[in-house]
Amino acid sequence: MAKFDRRQFLKLMGMAGLTAVAPLPLRRAYAQSTGPYTGPLYVQIAAEGGWDVTSFCDPKVNPGGAPIINQWATTSGVQTIAGSPIEYAPYAVNQALFDRFHDDMLVVNGVDALTESHDTGVRHNWSGRISPGYPSWAALVASAYGTEMPLGFITNGGYRETAGLTQYTLLGDTGALRNLARPNAVPWGDNVYHEADELDVITRYRSERLAALRSDTDLLPRTQANMDALLQARSTNNQLIALADILPDELVSSTDTDGNTNYLLQQAQLALLCFQAGVSVSAHLQMWGFDTHEDHDAEHHAPLSMLVRGIEYLWDTAEAMGIDDRLVVVVNSEFGRTPWYNDENGKDHWPIGSTLFMRRGVDWTNRVIGATTETHEAQSLDPTTLQISPSGVRIEPKDIQQALRTLAGIESHANAALFPLNDSSFDFFDASLGSTQTS
């Protein structure tokens, strides 16, 4: 019977002297602080509903003798950028993204999600496994780098499976956030509910009691996990004061430069503020509205534009904060959309999609990996050369997730080892391999 599970892993760690018998969160909670985190900051942006990459980063014109893929292609062609292999569709506000950010971007096309189911696609793309239970990449990152942060992994909906490795936090309005950052402060004036030394006493007694409860070896796993979560939460929540100090009275307007109501802006702002305050290391941002089964061209325009404006805002604000050089961004969706229009001028689900990786100051950007046919079917690649090869393999979400783990330097982390992905041999970040040649 296979029993090399997480618990036993922890026991093994314990035997190796890394921890007594304390489970992982407990160990983290007591971990010695190593100073402010100065490493990369991770953002994943989900285009929820299934984006049309043929009108974005894997542009398709209309093949002769086949149904029309894109209406824009009846009047325009694929857009190219001088000195870059990246191409894009003349649709929405794509130009603003690709013209400006191509040097900071790696495009991976022809990713086969192996599904057209929304839930499955979301899960597959953000965890690397089609079955339930694997953590989101952002959660995995937080479990590696954010264990001493109160809001290690923040999210705005979407896939947020943590697999018990860490906790996620949903963010809301800033007034309440400020109250919570200083829970002993009276909201008006400068008084407090408990004198500081008295609060310290209360806190100490709480901790002692919780430790006593937790020392019971007969606790159910669920109780253990709940107690560990509480302990970890309490051990880090005082850091929220740093966030309160920099929170603006009002968040950025949710109306973007195109006049759309774009909540991605505020999501991005809050994420960056949390990064700046040192209370978070990873964030999941969410842009809705891509599931355009009807009137696709009109309906897809707004969410795609908002996605671009959100990405622009993210980088602009990070630059203003001086943390753009630490930002690692991945943009993805659960799958693509059909390379044809349905009877309602919509586009239905299509398993082939793309992924954008963004990072500044690295040599692996300004490239395109992967390819699709003229009718947007995924092509197989030779993993060693990243070139099209009939005997090669298709890129799947597990490859993207493995790449993300590599990018974050957690591919060998113990927590990643608990959720192994099938061996993925694509090295998207080997700049010497160049781009995939399509002609």
Add this chain to the structure above:
Amino acid sequence: MLRPNTRTLHHLFMQISNRKRREYRSWLMPLFVIALVFAIAAPASAQTACGDFNDDGVVTATDALGALGAAVGINSCAMSVCDVNDDGTVSATDALTLLGSAVGQPVTLDCPGGSAAICVNDDDFFFQQVWSPILTDCIACHQSAGVAASTRYVLTAASQPDYLTTNYEVIRALTDESVTPGGRTLFLSKPLGVSHYGGQRLGMTEASTLHQNLVELVDRFDTPVACETSSSADFYAGLSNQDWSATLRRAAILFAGRLPTDSERATVASGNESTLRQTIRSLMQGDDFDAFLMEAANDQIHTDGLLYGNMDGFAALGSEYSYPHLLDRVNEAGETPEPEDDWLTYERMNRSLAREPLRLIAHVANNERPWSEVLTADYMMVNPYSGSIYVPDMVFPDRDDFDDWREVTNEGYRLPNFPHAGILSSPIFLNRYPSSASNRNRRRSRYTWRFFLGVDIESLAPRTSDPAILNTENPTLNNVNCTVCHTVMDPIAGAFQNWDDMGQFRISDNDSLPWTYKGGDLYQWGDLWYRDMRSPGFNGLVMPSSENDHSLQWLAAQIVNDQRFPRGAVEFWWPGMFGRSPTARPTDVDDPSYAETFAAWSAEQDEIDRLAGLFADGAAGTAANGALNIKDLLLEMLMSPLMTATRLTGSEQGETEQVYAGAGRERLLTPEQLDRKVASVTGQVWAPDWDPTWHELLERYRYFYGGIDSDGNIARAERMNAMMSTVVERLANEMACRIVVYEFSALAGSRTLFPYVEPDTTPAVDEQAFRNNVVLLHDRFLGETLSTNDAEVDRTIALFEEIRALRIAQNRGQFLSWGGSHCNAPFWQDETLVSGDPDHVMRGWTAVLAYLLGDYKFLHE
């Protein structure tokens, strides 16, 4: 490298029994010495056999030495190699066992992941090793609607009752040479790609594990394997269960939003299990039980999305064209001089409209009606506000009574004879799950399956084999990759034929088909449904055309008579009762924890089946209210061994993480539940003085505390995080002093929390009274039954004394209403509140209450 700790070595050695110490002393001591001197690196090999530390193909004393080194932390060794007794740890005992093996003693080496023989019966083997990893691939073609429908190998989808048994028998017949000559060879060779239209499947070769699973299945047909069976109760038998008083407390907090009364506790303490069940059932009434029902139901159907999301109840009804009296009452309010009347009326009307489906569920439960009525009700629920729209001529005794909910038929819609089918025809439900011209009610179908039959259509076939195949004409009808789901999904979608995308009944008077379709070639006058989709129906049964006007009523009748319906109900209420969704079926046989997860899932499935059986037979709960009684189901779930499990027993400590991951119902309270508990336990609501109805946990901090809006955010937080913990801290800080002030401002005889002490009572003044009061607080806040000399009582008293001493030493203020730290009681509003605290007793109690309000056991139930 870590250094060995000699104390640890000694401790390990002393843990071994005297007999074994004597037996192995001559071997062990030298090994300990050697282990101290050398650290041995285990060769890295995924194939290393159990016990063969140095991977040299034979177990010797050297391997025992390696294991010993691992046990004391100077070597690393995989559990699959060194945990030779499979107890979850590598210890000196493993080293001794290895030593015994090395010297030829008859010991068994059983490492995790090793090959220790475990009996798996045929049913489990079929499901675990054949159906899940293999046949779910086959069924894309080998099903009645698939391209392989004409073969002898046609499988039944997981959405069908008894699909496992059916499929097992199909394969048994196929591989029985007396029934199907040559069938066995075909069955085993086709997935290898031999003369198989679908080619090689899942990369199978004769040597692959998957193919060996098929071979073993066929062998098992010849030589059945039967193991000792165990029920779900047996599975959880290794856990200890909570006592009845704890069950009663949980029931009271969950169902009645309060603590059990002394009378209820006494009744249960002196009674038997039947008494307990009757007492719990009596808790299932009133507003707080309604709140439980509606919150638990909403966690499934999320119709509150029309309260908190982007669309509201008014929008769901469309316009005055559809409901001519839609805005009558709002307009009436607008004619009053008080502008707030407009808003209040609008808010109440919207809440009344949005809550209609949840009110139906509560109504069915409260009136002891069968769960089936949730779908078959030929009425809807209205109060005076929503009644003004749905039944404009109806007269209520008090038109402002929000809580006066009644059964009515919808007479407010512009067309007569509205065909009610419970929740299915609810405008709110239909708008929470809107459709489109291309979606064609499939979303409604999907959620109908999930909510009421416990079938997740998306899980039937999460994979597609080739996206290019989708490029076919009408793939959902013709392409096998799609039909596996759409065969199940589309007929129910068709039964929603009379409702348009936004839930309007026969929007064009005759039908609800979109104009984009009606303008095409397929549409014919009089059609109600698409000609290029499957006909309305259910589970292989086509709906008779005579039911066209009442298609949802026909569908509801089919669903409630389906044998999956009771099981669907158990799964519907599961998260509300257990604080988590049912365990997902593990699908990845390569997952290292697959066996444990599968065992846990399987036991839970047994328990769901047991509950469903009792529910269907009217034998659940108190077994006195007929079949499909919701209260009885909830009661039975509360009494489930899965829920009453509270602790591991010693023998189960090595089997925790995956196996018992779902056991117990101790859960983090939701914002709504914590809000009710605070009020019930303390007598105070956490709300600003200027608006006692604006509960902080339900408004300002709702989402920070893991609450949901039922729209974009539908997943509740199941565990505490840092942000949530600050909500608790603010709650404790704001409320503790307030509660103390209100308590001590009341006469002793009417106090709930401090009946044994006065504002000047310290332990030094009256220790027994003080201890009695601390015991009471632990009972009330934390559900702990302690003696007066319990260590936890001592701890609480120590906290009280330390705070007092600190304040006295610092010469801090002796009034609560001014000076020093803020006490959040409305002294400015109520001059009768006690403010003087010369002995710092009330400040001491304030600290104690802040301590208790933030306690683990206060926040979890």
